Amino acid sequence: MIFTDRAKTVLEIRYLLKNEKGEPIENPEQLFQRVSSYIAQAEKIYKKNSFEWEEKFHELISSLRFLPNSPALMNAGKPKAQLAACFVLPIEDSIESIFKTLKDAALILQSGGGTGFNFSSLRPKGDVVRSTGGVASGPVSFMKIFDKASDIIKQGGARRGANMGVLRVDHPDIFEFIRIKRIESLSNFNISVAVTDSFMEALFKNDYFPLINPRTKEVVRKVKAKDIFDEIVESAWETGDPGVIFIDTINRSNPTPHIGQIDSTNPCGEQPLLPYEACILGSLNLSKYVKEGKIDFERLEHDVKTATRFLDDAIDVTHYPVPEVEKMHKGNRKIGLGIMGWADCLVELGIPYNHKKALALAEQVMQFISEKSHKASQELAQERGVFPNFKGSVWEKKGIPMRNATTTTIAPTGTISIIADCSSGIEPYFLLAYKQRILDTEFEIINKYLIEIAQKQGFYSEDFINQLRQKGTLRGMKEVPLRIKRLFKTALEITPEEHIQMQASFQKYTDNAVSKTINLSQRTRKEDVARIFILAYKKGLKGITIFRYGSKRGTLLKISDAH
Ligand code: CDP
Known part of the structure; x- marks a missing residue:
């Protein structure tokens, strides 16, 4: 071998x-x-x-x-041969349920699995708590407990465990949730807003959208759908989080609706699951x-x-x-x-x-x-x-x-x-030459296909490799034929639309979902991010994650890390 x-x-x-x-x-x-x-x-x-x-x-x-x-x-x-990577656990609106799930999540994390949670059943911040006569802390506070617990558990574990935190777009605390990664690192969480069809309709009509208290089912207030959407765009532009999951699209392809509704995915978004389900x-x-x-x-x-x-x-x-x-x-x-x-x-x-x-x-x-x-x-x-x-x-x-x-x-x-020495998932190359540190050792990775082609076609030289080391792409290298430059386009040289089209082509024939990061150049504008999210919905994707090069990143676990 x-x-x-x-x-x-x-x-x-x-x-x-x-x-x-x-x-x-x-x-x-x-x-x-x-x-x-x-x-x-x-x-x-x-x-x-x-x-x-x-x-x-x-x-x-x-x-x-x-x-x-x-x-x-x-x-x-x-x-204890736990073999699954993906889990989703339920969270109901009670201290008992929250802490039972925290314990279950700890056991899963310890075994190397990643868990998704939808926090939307939790009553909003400031709501009443009858048993104590106090006020509720809201979903975001509880997410912080899960994050802290993950920090401590992972210190003893073999791999960095990941979590996905989801909140429905109609939860009264949605603004606080969307902004959280701009304020705190919450480094064990990827977060996603569960967006509904009715939200997207309200957005397209520039309408108001009701925020509903999950405990009372009453409308707490109405806000412009665009205000929520703009907040998602702003945060995603700045930090890469939140992603969006199109929860109605997901449930339209739920193969077992008689067993339950899907309300979350696993941490990287490729696996929608029912509460208590694994894959x-x-x-x-x-x-x-x-x-x-x-x-x-x-x-x-x-x-x-x-x-x-x-x-x-x-x-x-x-x-x-x-x-x-x-x-x-x-x-x-x-x-x-x-x-x-x-x-x-x-x-x-x-x-x-x-x-x-x-x-x-x-x-x-x-x-x-x-x-x-x-x-x-x-x-x-x-x-x-x-x-x-x-x-x-x-x-x-x-x-x-x-x-x-x-x-x-x-x-x-x-x-x-990395083990199989191949490019990851369905992603394009992020860079053609880069360094990666694993514990104390630094590895230099230069695209093996490019080296082979360069040697065959006669443009391999020390100078070529040095330029590649500096830039990571073939842009501006006169000695490289145009055909080869096209063949080795990297993630940031591919348009967001092209990234989305690739994701959509794979999604068309995938029962679950497709993990893909829409990598964007640093100069991408917020309007572009908005356009990309809407395109993803229209293309029938189950979810979307963007990452703008150079933006602040709270979470370590993102696909582009792997390139
Ligand atoms: O390549 P590998 O099998 O290690 O994992 P992956 O394909 O990058 O990620 C698959 C899933 O494993 C993720 O979506 C998470 O559910 C989980 N995972 C995790 O919990 N913690 C990690 N550090 C990496 C992956």
Whole structure:
């Protein structure tokens, strides 16, 4: 197995099993063996040959064509093998509920999972508290408790856990929520406003919009929808937060509305979930599927099938830290198969990221993965039965027996793309040369495809590499042919519209959602941000996150960190 030095370091720090002295007791080869063999244990439940599947899983992951999300790599085979990356927990308007969820969240965070919470049921700041005769502190105050607790728990954990805080756009404390990241770092939270269709209609009509007390259901006051929207734009422009989730769009594709409404996503936004639901993700490395200038769809189909089975098996051998989550996840059996290495794949095919051929290919590839994973899930249903909440689900109405309520999600793949040495998720390259510090070691990463092409085409030189180190892009380099410059456009050279179109092309064939940061240049204006949010809604995206280069960033966990 060939790993880059950076991958070896990441594996050693976070993934390899260690003894009590903190020394690794396995190598990367043994890690993949441990993961494959542990997941394949699930086959025994269905009276299948676990060795046969262990070998298939091992071949798939050790070739770096597919990797499951980090908790699966870290925890498989441990006594508390928690394998899922994504969770959502409920918060009701009582001290009991808030602190039960805080405890559950602590256990999830400790296991390497990230949790989303919707704080909208909490009565607004200043509202009455009957039991004490006092006044309520409001959702934002409680978020701060969750943030502080995360700070302390993560000090003992293997990876920085993340949270998503959501507030509905009609909550009376919405302005305080939107502004919070401009005032406080709240560094363990990404935040998102859950925007409704009726809000967007009010915005388009320049109408007033009612803010409602969730406790009394009464309208507290009416404000111009534009005032709320402008506040979102202002904060996002300044800090990258909040993002927006289009909650009605999300619920229109909720596969199990009879089980509940979706009110939040996981921390990076790619996984809408019901309260107490979890999801295990895994990503195919598309850079490994280019053969003779084309995508090898035959091999892809074969691997989608194996990966779908891997993720379904993972549910049965996961140790759930919270019993309610086990019940919900085993009821819907959601899995999220996606891709990484998209920018690499396009370079290998010679297609610029912002060319219409890239958008068409995105749709074709994702439609293919979606169809084949649905087919694999149907075959699993024949073998193992449909997911327990199938009756009453959207799948039942369509007459399609499924083992999993969803099968596809596009994750950021922040760490697993480093392990697989590919570009992350569906993002374009952020820079073609950059430095990354991992603990005490500094790594220099220069795009490997660019080096190869530069050598082949004869523009490789010491001077070329030095210029690249300085700029990180090919802009202004006379010796580089225009065709190559187009092929290696970086995130900030791609227009926001083009970023959104790519996200939309993938979303069209993704059951869950798509993780994507719309990277913007520093000089992007607030009007542009407003336009981008509206375009995202009109394109049917489930959510949007922007990041303006050079703006203040409170949260450390953003996709662009991974580039
Ligand atoms: O590459 P890796 O499997 O480590 O994770 P990712 O694809 O970057 O992120 C997938 C999900 O894992 C995120 O949306 C979070 O739910 C969770 N996560 C987290 O809780 N804490 C982190 N530091 C990274 C990811």
